[in-house]
Amino acid sequence: MSKSTKNKIAILGSGNIGMSLARGLVKSNYCEAGQITLTRRNVQRIAELTAQGYHITDQNLKAVGEASVVILAVLPQQLDQLLGQIKEVVRPDHLIISVVSGVSCLDIREKLGNDVSVVRAMPNTAIAIGQSMTCFASDNASPQQLEIVTDMFETVGAVMKINEELMTSATALCACGVAFFLRAIRAASQGGVEIGFHADEALKMAVQTAKGAADLLLQMQSHPEHEIDKVTSPKGCTIAGLNEMEHNGFSSSLIKGIKLSAVKAGGLYVKE
Numbered sequence: 316m317s318k319s320t321k322n323k324i325a326i327l328g329s330g331n332i333g334m335s336l337a338r339g340l341v342k343s344n345y346c347e348a349g350q351i352t353l354t355r356r357n358v359q360r361i362a363e364l365t366a367q368g369y370h371i372t373d374q375n376l377k378a379v380g381e382a383s384v385v386i387l388a389v390l391p392q393q394l395d396q397l398l399g400q401i402k403e404v405v406r407p408d409h410l411i412i413s414v415v416s417g418v419s420c421l422d423i424r425e426k427l428g429n430d431v432s433v434v435r436a437m438p439n440t441a442i443a444i445g446q447s448m449t450c451f452a453s454d455n456a457s458p459q460q461l462e463i464v465t466d467m468f469e470t471v472g473a474v475m476k477i478n479e480e481l482m483t484s485a486t487a488l489c490a491c492g493v494a495f496f497l498r499a500i501r502a503a504s505q506g507g508v509e510i511g512f513h514a515d516e517a518l519k520m521a522v523q524t525a526k527g528a529a530d531l532l533l534q535m536q537s538h539p540e541h542e543i544d545k546v547t548s549p550k551g552c553t554i555a556g557l558n559e560m561e562h563n564g565f566s567s568s569l570i571k572g573i574k575l576s577a578v579k580a581g582g583l584y585v586k587e
Contacts, residue, residue: 322350325382327375327397328389329353329361332414335442336386337369339471342445352378380404384463387413387423391584394418398426405431410460412436412451412467416486417583420454420479432456434464435482438471439490447472450485487577495572500525 324346326333333353341348348368355361358373365371372378379385379401389397394415405411407430413423420433427433436451449468453461461476468474477485500521507517531542547554 325378333388343470452479483581486580491576
């Protein structure tokens with residue numbers, strides 16, 4: 316690794332995830348904007364980032380050649396073309412981080428070469444506000460490289476290292492899961508309208524209640540059922556509502572949705 320490439324990061328495919336990660340890295344002082352190159356086919360869509368100090372280009376080969384860490388953030392159907400394009404400039408000292416759904420570390424090494432270190436990561440859309448739950452895995456990265464990945468993604472939320480065979484499950488629970496919890500909040504707000512609140516009032520109440528419930532678990536390090544027990548009393552209104560939801564399949568439908576999403580996530584990438 317030359318001095319000119321050390322500590323430089325190339326993010327290939329600068330959509331929501333790529334740009335959010337870039338902003339998180341800079342905001343947390345992990346690196347400076349000038350150390351990050353963002354690529355996109357239509358650079359006009361991210362042109363405003365130039366004024367913030369980022370390097371913007373549509374030249375993936377140049378971006379990879381000048382970086383030590385390369386983040387693959389394109390759609391699954393675009394990946395093989397991208398890997399074929401950058402293969403000639405990928406070096407053994409590169410750290411490749413993929414946030415592409417359904418693509419294994421082995422899939423990427425088969426395209427780039429077995430001497431390349433690959434880490435697979437899965438953040439979610441809360442990365443945009445620094446509140447992502449990011450899971451990552453690798454079958455050949457060094458402890459030092461895994462520490463780099465941990466430090467990078469901790470700038471945009473919480474991080475957990477898992478076994479790679481669980482990555483599609485993590486996609487369903489954490490990435491798809493954002494939508495599941497948002498739908499639950501939406502349903503709660505609609506219930507609020509049914510019982511007399513205006514829509515904006517009901518939504519604000521539901522959102523803050525959901526945030527408070529999540530923070531209770533995070534800050535108190537407690538189990539959901541323990542906190543539920545605190546708010547349910549014999550013959551009370553809370554237990555009546557919970558039981559009505561369960562009789563109508565609340566928990567089972569959520570579990571079934573997560574399981575189906577995991578199956579679908581595993582089939583998003585089709586090798587060429």
